[in-house]
Amino acid sequence: MGFKSFISPIWLHRPSLPSSNTILTVGLLSGICLIVGTMIGSGIFISPKSVLLYSGSVGPCLLIWTACGVLSTLGALCYAELGTMITKSGGEYPYLMEAFGSIVAYLYSWTTVIVLKPSSFAIITLSFAEYTATPFYPGCTPPTVIIKCLAIASLLIIVAINCISVKLASYVQNFFTAAKLVIILVIVVAGIVLLAQGKTQNLSNAFDGSSMSFGAIGLAFYNGLWAYDGWNQLNFITEELRNPYRNLPLAIIIGIPLVTVCYVLVNIAYFTVLTPSELLVSPAVAVTFGDRVLYPLSWIVPLFVAFSTFGAANGSCFTAGRLAFVSxxxxxxxxxxxxxxxxxxTPSPALIFNGILSLFYIIPADINSLINYFSFAQWAFYGLTALSVIVMRFTRKELHRPVRVRPVERD
Structure with missing residues (x-):
């Protein structure tokens, strides 16, 4: 019996994923949850200090968080035009194929499938493991072997969930997105109460000590944009999205501004309790905030950070398998x-392949080295994809564009 005849009762080589008339499609709410749930990982809870470090003071720090949200929204609007013009899964892959040809798409697919997506998945699962293990090792750093074993266990669970059912993966994403929005709401409401009580001393003279160095501002933007990464995830599952012409741009317009508002308000809440110098030395800003404001319920912060990172890892796995499938x-x-x-x-072989590669990235590496390995190439492809919008305005004029990004025309 040949290999093809062995797999034929279970697997089918299909030209596309299930059509929009099946129950396995992703609706508007799940699409918004995928964007929000993938964007909000551990960054806003753990390390906003990087933006403060390079911006120099509170005022520029808040402006950079806002500007990063605006930049992410503009990039996502370009993806909305591309996603409604070329309704194929795989994120940037089909757009680069149409705009620049198969060679660029081939290079992108191999770079992303072999490096970018698995390393991103590994980063998030390592973050989940680190902040899940920390409460069990008070006063010291958890052993590396424990962190990596937890990361591998969470990775295997997430891959299994995504292989079992699209609906199950969507339900998991929706639940953990709701959980992370709950803790953000708690932090924001606590910040508003503290502001109403007059805790504004850290927000006065907000621009004192600002860094005017172009390089420092660039690094601040780099770290801020890392926290916003994930805004393009819905384009990886366009073929599974119900009514993509409506739901893709609508999910983007709702999801990314929501994340931007959450990030800015959470940072303001941090500054109601922590001075800039205290924030810079805190290993986990949200945990420090919780210890000072939410005691004796401060334990909910690390718990919800774990929920947040698990949801982000699930979203990363959900979309990564689709790119391997399409390529x-x-x-x-x-x-x-x-x-x-x-x-x-479900595209189980692609999901399992992405999980296996992620395991190889977890075993030898730490989070910081993976981020450095990941980020530069990822943003280079983002820029190239945005450029494809302009290129196809000239080379593919015949394509229907339900959403068209353009400046406002004045009479």
């Missing part, structure tokens, strides 16, 4: 990656 379908990856389960309608 396999186009012949740029091995053909088995383009197979879909007949029983569950």
């Amino acid at each position: 396999g379908r186009e012949g740029h990856m091995v053909k088995i990656l383009s197979y879909v389960s007949l029983r569950r309608y």
